[in-house]
Amino acid sequence: MRLRLAIGTGLVLLTGLIGCNEDVEPIGLDEGGPSAAPEPGGMPHGHPPTPSTPTKKLRWKLPQTWESLAIVKTGNPMADIKVARLAIPLAKEDFDGERSKPEMTISWTPRGLGSHDANIRRWVNQISVKEGRPAAKIATRDVNGIEVRTVVVTGEFAGGGMGMGRPPAATVTGEQTLYAAIAIVPEGAPYYLKVVGPKATMAAARADIEKFIDSLRLE
Numbered sequence: 001m002r003l004r005l006a007i008g009t010g011l012v013l014l015t016g017l018i019g020c021n022e023d024v025e026p027i028g029l030d031e032g033g034p035s036a037a038p039e040p041g042g043m044p045h046g047h048p049p050t051p052s053t054p055t056k057k058l059r060w061k062l063p064q065t066w067e068s069l070a071i072v073k074t075g076n077p078m079a080d081i082k083v084a085r086l087a088i089p090l091a092k093e094d095f096d097g098e099r100s101k102p103e104m105t106i107s108w109t110p111r112g113l114g115s116h117d118a119n120i121r122r123w124v125n126q127i128s129v130k131e132g133r134p135a136a137k138i139a140t141r142d143v144n145g146i147e148v149r150t151v152v153v154t155g156e157f158a159g160g161g162m163g164m165g166r167p168p169a170a171t172v173t174g175e176q177t178l179y180a181a182i183a184i185v186p187e188g189a190p191y192y193l194k195v196v197g198p199k200a201t202m203a204a205a206r207a208d209i210e211k212f213i214d215s216l217r218l219e
Contacts (some may be wrong), residue, residue: 001147011174053056053189054185055185055189056185056187056188056218057219058217058218059216065088065089066086067086071083071085080149081107081142082107083107083108084105085105088102088104088197088201088209089205090198090201091201093200094200102198103195104193104194105193106191107191108191109189109190116190119147123178123180124151124153126158126159126164126178126196127154127155127156127178128155128156129153129154131154136151136152137150137151139152141165143217144216145186146183146184148181148182148213149181149184150181151179151180152177152178153177154175154177154178155176156175156177175198176198176199177196177197177203178194178195179194179206180192180193181193183216
C-alpha cells in the first residue's frame with residue numbers, strides 16, 4: 001500500500017510539473033542574461049534595432065545636365081546596396097580629355113554601417129585639408145520630412161571608404177571637394193549620398209547639388 005501511495009504521489013507531482021511549464025520563464029533570456037550581449041559590430045543592448053533594409057524608396061529630381069548611369073546587379077540583396085550612379089559634368093577648367101566626370105552614388109547599408117557621426121568623420125578623414133583652409137562644413141536640415149545631414153570639405157583626396165562615391169584614379173589630381181549626405185529615414189535603413197570631384201567642377205555644380213538634395217522624397 002505504501003509503495004502504491006508513493007508511486008501515485010510521484011505521478012501527481014510529475015504531472016503538476018509538466019502542466020506548469022508554460023508559465024515558467026526561460027532562464028537567461030532577461031536583460032541581464034547571456035542573450036543580452038550584443039552581436040559583434042551590433043548596437044549596444046537596449047538600443048532600438050536598426051532595420052537592415054530601407055522601408056521606403058528614395059526619389060529625387062535629376063538636374064538637366066546630370067546623367068544617370070547603369071548599375072550592375074548581382075541578385076544578392078545584401079550586396080546590391082547601390083541604388084543610383086549620377087554623373088556630374090566637368091567644369092571647363094577641369095576638362096582635359098582625361099578626367100572622368102564625378103559620380104554621385106546613392107546607396108544604403110545593412111544595419112546602417114555605424115553611427116551617422118562615425119560615417120561623417122570617416123568621410124572628412126578622406127580629405128586632407130591644408131593648414132589655414134576652411135574645415136569641413138557639417139549641417140542638418142529637413143527635406144520633405146527627411147532629416148538630411150550634409151558634409152562638404154575641400155582638400156587633397158586621401159582615399160578610403162568602400163568605393164561609394166570614390167573618384168576614378170584619373171580624376172584625383174589637385175584639390176578635390178567631397179560632398180556627402182545621409183538621408184535619415186524615419187523607419188528603415190538610411191541612404192548615403194556621396195560625390196568627390198575637382199574643386200572647380202564641384203563649385204560649379206554646387207547649386208544643382210543643393211537643389212538635388214532639396215528634391216529628395218520618400219515613396
